[in-house]
Amino acid sequence: MASRETIRAAYEDACRQEVEALKPGNVHLFADGHRMTVQEFLTSAKVSAAPLTDPSLPLGRRILEAVRATRAAVDTNTNLGIILLCGPLAAAAAMDGANLCENLNRVLQKIDLDDTAAVFEAIVRASPGGLGSASEHDVREAPTVGLLEAMGEAADRDRIARQYVTGFADIFDLGLPALEAAIERGETGMWPAVHAYLEFLTAFPDSHVQRKFDLEEAEQVRDEARSVRAEFALAQNDEQRVVVLMDFDARLKAQGINPGTSADLTVACLLVHNLGVRLARALG
Template sequence: MSAAEPSGLPAATVADLYRAACLAELDALKPGNVHGYAPGHRMVVADFVTSADVSAPPLSEPGARVGRRVRGGVEATFAAVGQNTNLGILLLCAPLARAAEASGPLAGALSAVRADFDPSDARDVFAAIRRANPGGLGRAARHDVSDEVAVPPLLAAMAEAAPRDRIARAYTDGFRDLFEIGLPALAEARTRGLAPPWTTTAVHLAYLTGVPDSHIARKHGPERAEAVRAEAGERLAGIDLATAPVERLLDYDRVLKEAGLNPGTSADFTVATLFLDALLSARGETS
């Protein structure tokens, strides 16, 4: 007898899993980011807890298009905390949330979501980006999000930004980093016997040391982002998360924050990895 085909998840489940992923990311010690061990960059954990709570309903709205989910989440967040705490998270998680409603394998549903973007998705996503105004956004020669009249197709705009932004690239390559960096790192951490929050730290470090962080690149340039990636690999080489190396990680956390370096994209991908893993598990799929 063949296994039952995965079925779609109800909105309440998607919302609960999203909140849980956001909170789990905050519990983990992630050098350079805001977390339960230390604030940073003029933000505190409470801002992110509130953001997760208020953005969950629009993110999980039944039948809503991706753009509506992103825009609704950003607007709810600004109404509650008055700043951008989760644009990257929403951009990564909204397609996953929409795909989770569908039956069949989640990867296939995610491909269908990407193929189904329409002009309203672009308008809403660009409006959300303008509202959030992420640091170092700048302007693009083509498909600039600040142009409220000539709105390009969403995938075309993401393809334009992909070489300099890994979240944009996720829209063009099927969210490959989640499947090829995040989920394998999470599985390896569990195989090693790590428990949360150290499994989450392992995911974050996989992104931090594996690829240059787009948030750092936007604010400080691609060369600095690559230097941080290399430095993180050297400083954290051989670290054993099973020993709960809080002080060693906090030392590097202070170094990054004192330099004004926030690997925010690594944190966004960490949340999305936890969310994707939880969706797969809830649907009875293996990650």
């Protein structure tokens, strides 16, 4: 079981590490974008950390209060996906038992209608780009089913929703192995996070891009990302890597394309990794 202070620090570090990493199409230290700045993301992480790790709050309220705090501080949706992913992970890390995946499944199975209503309200308050009405389980209406069922209905078109019904499989089976393999190879600084991001960006169409544009556009971004990743792998040094990624970044931002889901998933990977490192230090 991790302390609240440990979880909060791991969360804030994950948010900082993600925004410091050069993630083409998203906001990062090398370039702002989409009328958002690095400082807004850092502020969002700081103000959302307290409610997201508050042990006195049920999961739904943690998510809702984190969104409220963010909107009050920056008045834009910088982190809804991050909050939806990191809320359950933070709750799981605070539970007894060393297996984060088992704890996470316990957290997800305990979600009730009150949690669901709070999460629906959080989504509406955040006003994510491309949010439209749904034929079933519309977040603008009072929930009639639990959050897992609602997320299951959206899982084919929303990769964050998909995590709730797969035990966060993309985090544990795709992104985290890519991040930790990069660390094992000796990658430092922002590069492990970049590798995790590219793993997501090339594995499936980014659902944020799909929601704002369409599936065809999201698939085109994925296919271009695969070519960029191959070029990135051939770069002889970090300077060449930066050039490859910045060229892609400029092309995406010129078209208003923001693969935000891949960035959100990257934060969740960093949180899981950071929790493991911090707990190992505490036990060591």
